[in-house]
Amino acid sequence: MVRVRFAPSPTGPLHIGGLRTALFNYLFSRKNNGKFILRIEDTDQQRYVPGAEQYIIDSLNWVGLKYDEGPDVGGDFGPYRQSERLDIYKKYVQQLIDNGWAYYAFDTPEELEQMRQRLREQKSPVQLYNHLTRGDMKNSFTLPEHEVKQLIEKGTPYVIRFNMPANQEIVVYDIIRGEVKVNSDTLDDKILFKSDGFPTYHLANIVDDHLMQISHVIRGEEWLPSLPLHWLLYKAFGWEPPKFAHLPLILKPTGKGKLSKRDGDKMGFPVYPLDWKDPNTGEIIRGYREWGYLPEAVVNILALLGWNPGTDQEIFTIDELIEQFSLERVQKHGARFDPEKAKWFNQQHLKRKSDDELLELFMPILENQGIKAERDYVKRVIQLLKERVEFIEDFWTKGSYFFERPKDYDPKAAKKAWKQNTSEIMLELKDFLSQIQDFSSKNLEEQLKNWVEQKQLSFSKVFTPLRLAIQGNTAGPHLFDMLELLGKQEVLIRIDNAIKHFSQSGK
RNA sequence: GCCCGGUUCGUCUAGUGGUUAGGACGCCAGGUUUUCAACCUGGAGGUCACGGGUUCAAGUCCCGUACCGGGUGCCA
Numbered sequence: 001m002v003r004v005r006f007a008p009s010p011t012g013p014l015h016i017g018g019l020r021t022a023l024f025n026y027l028f029s030r031k032n033n034g035k036f037i038l039r040i041e042d043t044d045q046q047r048y049v050p051g052a053e054q055y056i057i058d059s060l061n062w063v064g065l066k067y068d069e070g071p072d073v074g075g076d077f078g079p080y081r082q083s084e085r086l087d088i089y090k091k092y093v094q095q096l097i098d099n100g101w102a103y104y105a106f107d108t109p110e111e112l113e114q115m116r117q118r119l120r121e122q123k124s125p126v127q128l129y130n131h132l133t134r135g136d137m138k139n140s141f142t143l144p145e146h147e148v149k150q151l152i153e154k155g156t157p158y159v160i161r162f163n164m165p166a167n168q169e170i171v172v173y174d175i176i177r178g179e180v181k182v183n184s185d186t187l188d189d190k191i192l193f194k195s196d197g198f199p200t201y202h203l204a205n206i207v208d209d210h211l212m213q214i215s216h217v218i219r220g221e222e223w224l225p226s227l228p229l230h231w232l233l234y235k236a237f238g239w240e241p242p243k244f245a246h247l248p249l250i251l252k253p254t255g256k257g258k259l260s261k262r263d264g265d266k267m268g269f270p271v272y273p274l275d276w277k278d279p280n281t282g283e284i285i286r287g288y289r290e291w292g293y294l295p296e297a298v299v300n301i302l303a304l305l306g307w308n309p310g311t312d313q314e315i316f317t318i319d320e321l322i323e324q325f326s327l328e329r330v331q332k333h334g335a336r337f338d339p340e341k342a343k344w345f346n347q348q349h350l351k352r353k354s355d356d357e358l359l360e361l362f363m364p365i366l367e368n369q370g371i372k373a374e375r376d377y378v379k380r381v382i383q384l385l386k387e388r389v390e391f392i393e394d395f396w397t398k399g400s401y402f403f404e405r406p407k408d409y410d411p412k413a414a415k416k417a418w419k420q421n422t423s424e425i426m427l428e429l430k431d432f433l434s435q436i437q438d439f440s441s442k443n444l445e446e447q448l449k450n451w452v453e454q455k456q457l458s459f460s461k462v463f464t465p466l467r468l469a470i471q472g473n474t475a476g477p478h479l480f481d482m483l484e485l486l487g488k489q490e491v492l493i494r495i496d497n498a499i500k501h502f503s504q505s506g507k
Numbered sequence: 508g509c510c511c512g513g514u515u516c517g518u519c520u521a522g523u524g525g526u527u528a529g530g531a532c533g534c535c536a537g538g539u540u541u542u543c544a545a546c547c548u549g550g551a552g553g554u555c556a557c558g559g560g561u562u563c564a565a566g567u568c569c570c571g572u573a574c575c576g577g578g579u580g581c582c583a
Contacts, residue, residue, distance in 0.1 A: 009583045044582055109581070125509055127579085159581055177512070186510045186579095194581040201583050225511050225578040246512085249576070253518080256575075304531095308520060312530055331520085333513045334576060341519065341532040351545085388544035398544090413542095452541095463541035475543035 002034025003215050006060075006067070007205065009041040010052035013276035013285070014059045016337075017220065017250045017259060020302040024247060025218045026065040027303070027325040034215070038070030039208060040081045043198045050279055053081075059273035063295045064318060069212075077212040082204050089199040092207050092237070093160055093192055101236035102192055104148055105129075105139035105161045128188035131166040160193035162202075162229065162236075170228040175216075175245040175327045182228045190229055202226065206233045209242060218245045218327070221334070245327045248306045249334040259337055261285065269339035273298065292391030293342075297349040301342050305335045315348050347390045358382045361392045369396060371403045380485050384477040398476070402485070405494055406472030409501065413474040417464040423499050425457065426465060430495045439488045441480040448480070469498030 006022040008014060014022075029036040038060065040053055057072060069075025079085055096102035107115075112129070115137065119127040134141055139161070140148045152158060168184040192203040199207075209217060224246045234241040249258045253267060264271035265285065274287035288298050300316050308331075309324045316324075350358070359379050366373060381402045385395050409418075432451055436444065452462050467474050470482060470491065483491050 007583090011583070041583065047582060105581095107581095112581085120508085123508085127509080157581085174512095180511070182511070188579085191581050196581075198581090200581075205583090220577095221512070222577055222583090227511090248513080251576075258576075304519070306519095310521070312521085314519095314531060331513095335520090336518060338518045338532065344532055347545095385544090387546090417542095449541095459541045461541090467542065473543090474541090477543080479541065 001213070001215065002029055002032040003037065003213050004029045004034060004218055005037040005039050005209070005212065005214050006065075007039045007041050007208075007219075008056050009044065009047070009201075010049060010056065011044065011047040012049050012052055013261075013272045013274075014052075014056045015259070015261070016271055016273065016288075016298075016302060019059060019063065019273055019298075020250065020305060021218065021220055021247055022060060022065055023063070023299060023302050024307070024325075024327075024330070026067075027321055028216065028218060028327060029068075030322040031325050035068040036065070037075065037077070037212060037214070038067040038080065039212070040071055040083075041201060041204065042081060042083045043194075043201060043204055045196060045198065055274065055276060062273060062289055063299055082199070082208065085204070085208070086197065086199075088211070089193070089204055089207055093199065093203060096162075096192070096236055097160065099236070101163050102160050103140045103163055103189075104152070104158050105134075105137065105189075105191075106143075106151055106156055106158050107138050108157075111138070126186060128186075129161070130164050130185070130188045132185075134161075134189060157195035159191045159195050161189040162192050162233070164189050164229075164232070170231060172227050172231045173244070174224070174227070175243055176248075176330050177224075177246065177332060180224070180227065184228070184232075187229060190226075202229060202233065206230055206237070206239075210234070210237070210239050214242050216243045216245065216327075218247065221246045221249050245330065248331050250305055251334045251336045253337050253339055258334070267339060269337075269342060292393045293346050294349050294353070294392075297342075297346040300349065301345045305337065306331045315345070315352075343390050350389060350392070351386065355379050355382050355386070358386065358392070358395075362395045365393060365396055366403070369400075369403075373403055377402075377485070384481055384485070388477070401471040402482075405490075405497065406470075408472060409468060409498070410473040413468055414502070417468045417474055418498075418502050419461075422461075422465045423502055425455075425462060426469065426495055426499050428455075429462060429466065430492055430499075433488065433495075434492055436488070439484055441478070441484040444483050445480040465498070466495070469495045 004025045006025050008018055026036050028034070038057070040056075042048060042053070053071070057070075060067065067073065069077060069080060071080040093102060097104075115129070115133060116127045119133070129137065136142075143151070164187050165184050170182050170184055172180050172182070174180060190202050191200050193199050227244060227246070231241055251257065252259050252263050259271055261271055270286055270288045270291045270293070272285055272287045273289065275290045276285045276287065277283070278285070289295070296318065299318055299321070303316060303321050303325075304314065307325070307329055310329060356379070359375060359382060362378060362382060363375070366378065381399055382395060385399045389395055389398060429451075436447055448462075449459070452459055463479055464474055467476065467479055470486065476482065486494075
């Protein structure tokens with residue numbers, strides 16, 4: 001039985017890198033008819049951010065990554081919040097102490113810093129708390145047993161450390177990278193239990209993954225260096241380790257490093273799934289949803305960042321991704337995020353949506369603008385604009401003139417379109433239009449083209465300013481479809497307005 | 508510093524010893540259109556990080572170097 005988990009910590013909004021980890025876990029579980037579990041790793045009280053857990057849940061729901069077990073949906077292996085499992089960790093860490101794999105340490109943070117400082121000054125290649133240095137520190141190796149007992153009883157703060165064995169070749173296996181070998185001397189006696197009574201990630205994740213019967217741990221590459229420790233922990237408990245797969249990181253579009261929260265606003269693309277309001281500063285960082293991205297596009301973008309099916313297919317539904325996904329085809333190296341291609345993906349998914357789906361998405365935006373419009377009318381607008389839109393908002397930003405008369409005329413376009421005698425031509429055109437009874441696109445096109453030819457004018461001399469009068473700019477859908485939709489009366493008013501406007505501005 | 512991982516057009520990538528190194532985004536040009544977008548056609552863009560091997564043959568296997576990324580916390 002395949003059981004995988006996504007295990008974020010609620011220290012802030014979920015980053016799209018995290019969302020991709022969740023996605024790959026989800027795809028893998030569905031592909032293998034397994035279970036997908038959400039576990040909240042809230043063992044760091046200092047960094048806990050209120051609202052972050054709900055944000056994670058909302059984000060997963062938005063992109064449609066439904067989990068089978070989790071803090072809000074329950075399951076047979078709960079609780080799914082690590083802060084609610086403290087007793088479990090205590091029990092298991094005691095087991096490690098009893099069999100010699102863990103020990104007490106009483107060093108203060110200052111003393112630890114002193115030790116590292118000392119080792120740095122000695123130009124020691126490694127500055128670790130391990131078998132070479134723990135003899136100089138305050139722990140249950142150096143202190144007599146009764147003193148350890150006394151210190152604990154007195155309430156002296158202590159941590160529990162892993163007893164990292166000396167000079168051992170540790171061979172671990174990763175599905176994406178294969179065998180990885182590490183010598184234990186480069187590892188340290190990691191803290192398993194903090195003095196605040198909370199376990200560290202290292203302990204909690206092993207205990208939980210085992211107890212929750214996780215079969216595959218799929219997580220970010222930043223965890224690869226601690227895989228040997230985790231491997232040893234399984235050994236210390238006498239448990240069979242799950243399979244591991246470490247996903248490559250998502251990097252900034254330019255420059256160096258992994259994608260971070262600041263990159264988005266700086267470079268004009270979102271890094272968070274949903275809007276996030278910082279509880280301290282009140283600052284709002286825009287999310288994919290609010291930016292106008294479709295959840296299916298976000299899934300598609302993320303899926304192809306570090307994975308590919310080996311075919312030329314690039315546009316996928318979630319079901320196609322499930323069908324084709326495999327960990328073996330995950331890339332080893334980090335992938336730079338490309339905001340331009342992200343837009344393209346959104347456009348592709350937008351084009352694949354039905355008019356009715358687009359209508360549902362666009363209506364709220366219209367209402368937000370204070371526009372009341374008939375659904376049938378809006379649907380027609382959508383049909384005309386569909387091919388030239390990247391985001392749902394574009395139906396408004398590129399089509400507001402369907403709902404209100406142009407407030408102004410794009411100066412650049414106007415300069416090109418509205419010449420000396422344009423007003424006269426438009427006046428005549430208005431006259432002609434007012435006599436046309438059948439205001440259908442087809443008939444308009446035929447009649448107007450005839451008219452232009454009879455007048456011995458060029459199409460562009462007539463149609464470009466007409467478009468300008470209608471829209472306020474000169475780029476848009478098929479002119480005659482637009483005229484039909486707007487209707488005769490409105491068209492005549494807009495022509496009139498334009499003539500007035502340009503006569504006032506001196507033309 | 509030390510440890511781990513990585514390295515194919517600007518970007519995402521195909522490629523698992525024998526191909527003119529293929530595709531996509533973006534860019535440029537042409538076609539179509541009254542216009543824009545979409546669409547179609549074409550183009551530019553890669554000394555496969557570099558240097559050594561192994562081999563009749565290497566982007567593909569091995570070693571070294573460089574560079575990039577990650578880790579090195581009583582963070583996850």
